[in-house]
Amino acid sequence: MSFVAMLLAVTLAVTGCGSGDPSSAPTSAGGKQKVSFLIFPSPNLPESYWKAQVALVTKTHPDLEVELVAAPSESERNDYAKQLAASGQLPDVQIGMQDLIALEPSLEPWTEEELKDFLCPTCGAVNGKVLQLPANTQTIPNVFYNKKLFAKAGIEAPPKTYAELLATAEKLKAAGITPFVSGGAFVTSQPWTAILATDLYAKTPDWMTKRRQGAVTFAAPDMKAATQKFADLAAKGYIDKRQIGQDYPKTQEAFLAGKGAMYPMGSWFAAAADQSEMKADIGVFAWPSDDGSLHLPAYTGGGLSVSATAKNVAAAKRFALAFQLTKENLDASVKADALFPAIKGYTPPSGTGPVFKSVYDLWQQALAQKATVAPFGWEAGDTAMVPGMQGKFWSAAQDLVSGEKNVDQVLSFLDTEWEKSG
Numbered sequence: 001m002s003f004v005a006m007l008l009a010v011t012l013a014v015t016g017c018g019s020g021d022p023s024s025a026p027t028s029a030g031g032k033q034k035v036s037f038l039i040f041p042s043p044n045l046p047e048s049y050w051k052a053q054v055a056l057v058t059k060t061h062p063d064l065e066v067e068l069v070a071a072p073s074e075s076e077r078n079d080y081a082k083q084l085a086a087s088g089q090l091p092d093v094q095i096g097m098q099d100l101i102a103l104e105p106s107l108e109p110w111t112e113e114e115l116k117d118f119l120c121p122t123c124g125a126v127n128g129k130v131l132q133l134p135a136n137t138q139t140i141p142n143v144f145y146n147k148k149l150f151a152k153a154g155i156e157a158p159p160k161t162y163a164e165l166l167a168t169a170e171k172l173k174a175a176g177i178t179p180f181v182s183g184g185a186f187v188t189s190q191p192w193t194a195i196l197a198t199d200l201y202a203k204t205p206d207w208m209t210k211r212r213q214g215a216v217t218f219a220a221p222d223m224k225a226a227t228q229k230f231a232d233l234a235a236k237g238y239i240d241k242r243q244i245g246q247d248y249p250k251t252q253e254a255f256l257a258g259k260g261a262m263y264p265m266g267s268w269f270a271a272a273a274d275q276s277e278m279k280a281d282i283g284v285f286a287w288p289s290d291d292g293s294l295h296l297p298a299y300t301g302g303g304l305s306v307s308a309t310a311k312n313v314a315a316a317k318r319f320a321l322a323f324q325l326t327k328e329n330l331d332a333s334v335k336a337d338a339l340f341p342a343i344k345g346y347t348p349p350s351g352t353g354p355v356f357k358s359v360y361d362l363w364q365q366a367l368a369q370k371a372t373v374a375p376f377g378w379e380a381g382d383t384a385m386v387p388g389m390q391g392k393f394w395s396a397a398q399d400l401v402s403g404e405k406n407v408d409q410v411l412s413f414l415d416t417e418w419e420k421s422g
Contacts, residue, residue: 032065033315036091038084039070040077043249044271044337053329057322064319067091078391092310093320095302107131108306108313117325119342124301124380132380133303135324136333137340139363140297140375141190141264144273144355147281149177149261158285161292162198162229169238172261179238181260182401183251188244189377189397190264192230194287196376197297199226202289205373208383211418218414227400227407234401241402267359270338274353284358286366296366297375300342388421389414 039050047070054066069091071080077095084090085106109129115121123134145158150168153175159165169179182188200207200222207223210216216223233239246254255263256276263269264287273282286296304320306313323329324343331349333339338356340348340363348360366372377385377393385393396414399405405413 032063033312034065034067035093035310035312035316035319036067036069037319038081038091038094039068040095041070043252044268049332049336053323053332056326056328056332057319060326061318061322064315066319088309090307090309092307092312092316093323094305094307106308108308108310108317110317114317114321117344119344120300123342126381132301132305133320133324134301134342135303137298137300137342137363138267138302139359139366140266140299140378141194141287142267142269142284142296142359142362143194143287144255144263144265144269145283145285146255146258146261146278147283148278149258150283153177153261158283159288161288162290165288166236166238169233169236169262173237178240178243178260179262180233180240181251181255181263182239182243183246183248183254184244184398185248186377186394187248187251187265188239188401189394190266191233191239191287192227192397192400193297193376193378194264195226195229196223197373198287198289198295199229201297201373201376202293202295208374208376208379208385212382212386218411218418219408224407224411227411230397231400231407234403239401244398244401267363268337268339270353270356270359271336273355274338279353279355282355284355284362286362294366294369294371295373296362296371297378298363298366298372299375299378299380301380302339386418386421389418392417392421 037050037054039045039047041047041050047068050068050070054068058064058066069084071077081090081094090106109131110133112121115130115133118134120134122130124130124132143158149172150156150158153171155168155171159168172179180191204210204222207216211218234241240260243251243254243260251263252265252269252272254260256272256278258278270284273279276282286294289295303324306316306320310316327346330339330341330343330346333341334348334352334356338359340360348356352360363372374383377390379385392414396405396410399413400407400410
């Protein structure tokens with residue numbers, strides 16, 4: 001069985017049994033308009049979540065019949081979607097991702113009228129076209145920390161400068177506590193993204209645009225200096241290279257089990273944190289800069305896109321917009337994935353947990369101070385890495401932590417792969 005065929009075998013049907021072809025007939029026997037929907041189950045958003053949210057939409061749009069197509073894991077989402085697109089099997093609606101957005105002719109643009117309810121209607125645009133709904137804001141990363149482990153190491157407050165962060169890590173290590181929880185896929189790269197926010201993007205916010213233009217390279221001094229900081233965290237033993245073999249769910253479990261004191265991770269972790277027994281013992285701070293100034297990486301996008309080859313583009317768009325604008329769906333996304341819906345007039349529901357409130361307040365603080373920057377490696381559209389580079393960035397982070405490559409080798413690798421991708 002081929003890779004694509006094997007993955008399609010995990011298709012889930014919301015109504016009835018799913019067909020082997022997620023872009024099958026546009027209408028069912030009952031005359032309903034069929035829409036296939038590619039999803040990526042994760043610890044925060046299991047298959048049951050997607051079924052429930054789709055059911056909310058079809059309740060108010062009973063003429064729609066939605067079929068879910070599930071990727072096997074969060075870490076394989078890009079490759080899975082690209083293989084479906086390459087084989088002509090891309091479902092009608094997908095959760096937006098940079099590697100798909102780059103396939104501009106494959107996706108249907110959203111119109112100004114369709115985007116009127118979104119706070120940042122042009123976020124993630126590609127050549128002036130918005131190909132995924134700019135539905136949510138996420139901060140990537142925050143630093144979640146275990147208050148009890150900090151106290152055990154004699155640390156009274158979270159660090160405010162980078163020097164204090166290093167001192168905090170050293171105290172934790174001396175107390176026999178792993179300073180940073182790490183892991184496979186994108187998790188290892190989170191401290192690197194944080195350092196690039198404070199040391200690169202804070203000074204050169206258009207760095208990625210310049211890289212696309214060929215005006216800078218990964219081997220440039222400012223990038224090298226920031227990358228050396230990341231490599232030094234591993235060299236000092238603050239990031240345990242033995243952890244990079246564990247997958248994303250395991251890293252989350254490790255932090256919640258007290259197997260490390262700090263967890264650099266996107267704001268979505270707040271959802272799992274608030275469902276844990278230790279939610280009252282989890283604090284949040286922004287990765288500190290050298291001088292203590294605030295620079296919080298934030299990304300707006302992540303919404304749904306529609307395949308240009310969908311059998312019924314109008315029905316697919318109607319489903320996608322309803323999914324992103326239904327109040328109950330937005331509230332569910334806040335509770336399940338700690339998203340910040342970027343929808344006009346929206347406010348989070350009452351009763352959110354303490355970790356979400358801390359993350360949300362930190363984002364609001366950064367907005368008030370105009371202290372948000374792009375999250376390196378997570379941008380979308382014309383301000384993002386070229387297609388295929390996000391995975392290379394993640395693997396380069398693992399090579400640095402494991403010691404497989406030094407800083408110069410990693411930066412040379414990224415420049416070489418960039419030229420291949422471009």
